[in-house]
Amino acid sequence: MRTRTLPAAWSLTAILALALPAVVHNPYYLQVIVGGYVTAIAVYGLNVILGYAGQLSLGHAAFFGIGAYTVALLETRAGLSFWPALAAGCALSVAIGYLVGAISLRTRGHYFAIFTAAVGVMIGVVFTNDQQLTNGNIGIVNIPPPAPIGPISFESPVAKYYLVLAALAFAIWIVARVRYSLLGRTLLALASNEDLAASVGIDVMRAKRLAFMLATFLAGLAGGMFAIFVGFLGPDSSGLDVSFDMLLYLIVGGAGTIAGPLVGTLGIVVLTQWLQGFEHYKLLVFGPLLIVLVRFFPAGIAGGFARLRWRRTATP
Amino acid sequence: MSLLEVKSLTKRFGGLTAVNDVSFSLEAGAITAIIGPNGAGKSTCFNVISGFYAATSGRLFFEGADITALPLHAVARRGIARTFQTTALFANHSALDNAIAGYRQRTRSGFFDALLRTPRERREEREAREHAYEALRFAGIESSAARIAGSLSQEAQKRLAIAIAIVARPKLVLLDEPVAGVSGDQMAQHGELIARMSQAGFTVCLVEHKMDLVMGLADRIVVLHHGRKIAEGTPAEIRADDAVVEAYLGTAVA
Ligand SMILES: Nc1ncnc2c1ncn2[C@@H]1O[C@H](COP(=O)(O)OP(=O)(O)OP(=O)(O)O)[C@@H](O)[C@H]1O
Ligand SMILES: [Mg+2]
Numbered sequence: 001m002r003t004r005t006l007p008a009a010w011s012l013t014a015i016l017a018l019a020l021p022a023v024v025h026n027p028y029y030l031q032v033i034v035g036g037y038v039t040a041i042a043v044y045g046l047n048v049i050l051g052y053a054g055q056l057s058l059g060h061a062a063f064f065g066i067g068a069y070t071v072a073l074l075e076t077r078a079g080l081s082f083w084p085a086l087a088a089g090c091a092l093s094v095a096i097g098y099l100v101g102a103i104s105l106r107t108r109g110h111y112f113a114i115f116t117a118a119v120g121v122m123i124g125v126v127f128t129n130d131q132q133l134t135n136g137n138i139g140i141v142n143i144p145p146p147a148p149i150g151p152i153s154f155e156s157p158v159a160k161y162y163l164v165l166a167a168l169a170f171a172i173w174i175v176a177r178v179r180y181s182l183l184g185r186t187l188l189a190l191a192s193n194e195d196l197a198a199s200v201g202i203d204v205m206r207a208k209r210l211a212f213m214l215a216t217f218l219a220g221l222a223g224g225m226f227a228i229f230v231g232f233l234g235p236d237s238s239g240l241d242v243s244f245d246m247l248l249y250l251i252v253g254g255a256g257t258i259a260g261p262l263v264g265t266l267g268i269v270v271l272t273q274w275l276q277g278f279e280h281y282k283l284l285v286f287g288p289l290l291i292v293l294v295r296f297f298p299a300g301i302a303g304g305f306a307r308l309r310w311r312r313t314a315t316p
Numbered sequence: 317m318s319l320l321e322v323k324s325l326t327k328r329f330g331g332l333t334a335v336n337d338v339s340f341s342l343e344a345g346a347i348t349a350i351i352g353p354n355g356a357g358k359s360t361c362f363n364v365i366s367g368f369y370a371a372t373s374g375r376l377f378f379e380g381a382d383i384t385a386l387p388l389h390a391v392a393r394r395g396i397a398r399t400f401q402t403t404a405l406f407a408n409h410s411a412l413d414n415a416i417a418g419y420r421q422r423t424r425s426g427f428f429d430a431l432l433r434t435p436r437e438r439r440e441e442r443e444a445r446e447h448a449y450e451a452l453r454f455a456g457i458e459s460s461a462a463r464i465a466g467s468l469s470q471e472a473q474k475r476l477a478i479a480i481a482i483v484a485r486p487k488l489v490l491l492d493e494p495v496a497g498v499s500g501d502q503m504a505q506h507g508e509l510i511a512r513m514s515q516a517g518f519t520v521c522l523v524e525h526k527m528d529l530v531m532g533l534a535d536r537i538v539v540l541h542h543g544r545k546i547a548e549g550t551p552a553e554i555r556a557d558d559a560v561v562e563a564y565l566g567t568a569v570a
Contacts, residue, residue, distance in 0.1 A: 174431065181430030182423050182440060189417035192406040199366060199404075200480060201392035201421025210427060 009259075017165055021158045030157050036269040037164045038226045041171045043249050043261035045218030048175055050247075051256035052184060053211035054191025055105065056113040059120025060246050063216040065127055065238025066093045067223025072140040072233045073133070082146035086224040093220025094213050101212040106205060108194070120240055127235035139234030143227050160229050167225050168262075171218050176258050178214070187211050188256075252293055254300025263301050319344040319488055319519050320365070320396075325374035327357070327364050334360040336543035337374070342488065347510070347520045349530045351554075352540035353563065358523040359401050361540070362490045366398045367391040378488070393421050395487035399477040399494065401523075407466035411457060411476050414465050415448035418480035422447075451483035452476075454516070455509065471502045478509065482518060489513060491522040495529060507533055531555070539563070 024030050042064045049057050070089035074080040080088075104115035127134050134140070145154040146163065154163055178184045190197040190204050198204045227233050236242075253264020271289075275282035297304035318341035327335040335357040342348050350358050363369045365376060367388040376384045378394055386394070406414045423444060429437035452458045455475040460468055465476055474494060481489050495506045507529050514520050524530050530537065531551045539547040539554060541563040547554060554560055 177433065178427070178430050181433075181437060182420065182425045182444065183427055183430045185413065185417055186420050188409065188413075189406050189420070192408055193404055195368070196400070196404040196406065196480070197417065198388040199368075199392055199398055199400075200418045201389050201484065202417075203389045214427070 013262075014169075021161050027157050030161055032269065032273050033266070034157075034161050034164050034229055036266045037168045038222050038229060039246065039249065039269065040222075040262050040265040041168050041225065042219045042222035043246050043253075043265050044171045044175050045215040045222070046246050046250050047255060047257075047261050048178065048187075048218070049208075049211050049215035050250065051254075051260070052179065052187040052191065053208050054187075055208055055212070056110075057116040057212070057215065058113050058240070058243050058247070059100075059116035059118075059123070060215070060219055061238045061240070061242035062120040062123035063093045063097060063219035064223040064226070064242070065123060065235075066096060067220030068227040068233050068237060069127065069134055069140070069223075070220075071224040071227040072143045075143055075227075076140055082144070082224075082228060086221070089224040089227075090217050090220040093216045093223070097213050097216025098209065100216075101209040105208045105212065117240065117243075120243055124235060124239045127238060134235070137235060139232060140227075141232050143231045143233060145228050145231070154228075164225050164229055167221060171221065172258065172262070174214070174218070179258060183207075183210075250300075252290070252300055254297075254303030254306070257300065257302035257306060260300050260302040267301070318342060319379060320521075321375075321377040322361075322365070323375045323377070325361070325364060325376070326372045327360050327369060328372045333543050335364065335540075338540065338543070338545045339374075340538045340545060340548060342519060342521050343536070344487075344519050345514070345517070346535040347514050347522070347533050349534035349537045350521065350523045350540060351525070351527075351530060351537060355542075356540040357543040358540055359492055360543075362398055362492055362523065365391075366396060366490060389421075392484075392486070396490065397481040397484070397486035397488070398490040399474075399481050399492055401492040401496070403470075403473045403477050405465040405473060405476055405480070407464075409465055410462055411452060411465050411468065411479075412445070412448055412461040414476055415451045415479050415483045416444045418451070418483040419444040419447050420484075422484050447483050448479075451479040454482065454512070455479040456505075470497050471499065471506075474498060474506065475509065478513070482513065486518065488519045488521065491520065491524075493523055493525065495524065495526055503529060 020033065021030060024033070042060060046057065046060050049055050067089035070092050071082065071085045074085035074088055075082060100116065100119050104112045129136060145160065148154065152159070154160055186202055186207050190202060190207055194204055226237060249264040249268055250261055251264070252268060253262065254260030275285055278285065299307060320342040322341065323339050325335055325338045326333065338361065350361060352358055360369065364371050367386055367390070371384055375382060378396065383391055383394060406417055423440040425434070425437040425440050449458065449461065452461055455478050457472050457475045457479065460472055465473065468476060478494070491510065494510060495503050498506055503526065510520060510522065510533055534551055537549065537551055537554045538545060539560050546563060547557045547560045549557070
């Protein structure tokens with residue numbers, strides 16, 4: 001199925017992404033795109049747990065928040081520099097992901113979805129209401145960008161763009177490698193039929209937990225990037241509604257596909273910006289568009305194209 | 317020594333005793349059939365042996381070791397494979413990918429092997445693919461390797477389920493109604509496949525209602541009725557057993 005068009009499409013995407021700051025000079029537009037990249041990193045994490053392993057997490061944005069707040073607090077309060085703060089943010093996100101997974105992945109059905117939603121709400125409450133630690137609704141300001149590495153400084157919007165792009169490329173590399181590996185096959189198998197997977201010797205619980213740790217790692221990484229690219233962090237970055245947004249991006253783009261999270265996130269983020277001018281009427285465009293998508297691309301945009309390609313190659 | 321020993325196995329669901337103090341053993345290399353009317357507790361036996369349900373009481377010994385409390389995947393890794401009464405497949409995956417998933421228990425590559433595509437990852441992927449093709453060939457569906465499992469015929473799906481079960485070379489294979497839903501002319505070929513499994517060194521235990529198939533294949537037969545074992549013996553002995561004829565054969569193959 002991996003035909004020659006696929007690497008070509010990815011190369012083209014990479015070239016476009018690298019050239020973008022030379023074309024888009026408006027810093028606001030650049031900011032929107034970078035924001036899309038950051039969210040896409042988190043959505044790649046959601047893709048691992050939902051798209052691959054088939055487990056619906058409704059608290060994904062909370063792990064994004066854990067990464068973001070850890071970086072913001074360690075930088076502003078503890079005086080740590082960005083890179084160790086980012087490592088700590090990812091580690092904390094994974095550690096909490098491990099605990100949440102250990103408790104809630106054991107049982108089947110909707111339990112994991114409900115549990116992660118509850119955890120998400122609880123963590124969100126901490127972000128919103130804790131005046132001392134997270135500064136409540138006011139949030140944390142003046143989060144410094146990473147210190148320069150040699151001659152490369154990360155002060156300018158363009159430099160931050162490339163930093164976030166590198167993180168996104170790293171995320172895509174990870175999920176693509178996992179997807180086409182024995183581990184990836186294991187996750188897809190258990191998503192397809194958990195009983196059968198267990199009966200052929202797959203430790204289903206362990207595999208799901210690993211998938212969730214990878215998912216929360218990517219959410220934490222995205223959060224850390226978010227903290228420094230805006231320089232400001234508030235609780236509305238990681239509420240339940242953000243988790244649902246991420247879910248929407250993934251499903252529109254195509255759960256389980258490699259391109260899906262990027263296509264879905266950028267597509268909707270850019271479209272939302274573009275529809276900003278329509279004020280409330282934007283929902284009149286957005287709603288029908290979603291219905292059309294779900295009707296004609298039930299597997300998402302990337303999933304739909306994969307199917308078309310599959311059909312073309314399958315019937316010579 | 318027998319490969320699997322089932323000792324005084326009891327399984328209750330609330331007030332219903334599905335399996336009631338059943339003991340039998342499976343001899344290595346033999347084909348054993350478990351028969352009995354609907355609801356006799358045959359599938360429940362398989363579900364307890366393979367670890368899907370915890371036994372209410374009783375013990376299971378596999379190669380002499382107590383496996384009663386082992387979780388599902390651990391039972392499989394000891395070398396007990398099974399198929400399901402309602403054919404279970406990874407329906408949205410290709411037949412080849414189905415068989416590859418069945419081989420996962422034999423591979424060790426984890427997250428970092430995946431990231432770095434280590435030599436171990438590449439070797440195990442190749443190995444899994446080779447064994448998967450071999451299992452599909454054995455089951456007679458190699459030509460459907462690229463087909464999506466859910467789109468295969470009922471008969472081919474049954475064969476694929478067997479390929480998934482044997483790809484990791486288990487010692488014991490439990491087949492729950494392997495020919496249910498298979499048309500008459502395909503039945504003999506399925507019987508032949510099960511016989512070939514035995515010749516290839518798998519110990520086979522099957523649950524089946526089709527008596528002519530069972531009588532032709534089985535070395536030993538265990539008969540369950542209302543959760544109890546009412547008879548055990550060779551096909552000839554079972555045919556001559558009054559209790560069996562009354563409980564089961566009398567109605568099924570009158
Ligand atoms: N998970 C369960 N919960 C409650 N009762 C169950 C469960 N599984 C099986 N039973 C009951 O246990 C009894 C034995 O069922 P089992 O499926 O083992 O029968 P069987 O011999 O395989 O029958 P069949 O030939 O129809 O497949 C039945 O009365 C059934 O309703
Ligand atoms: Mg049954």
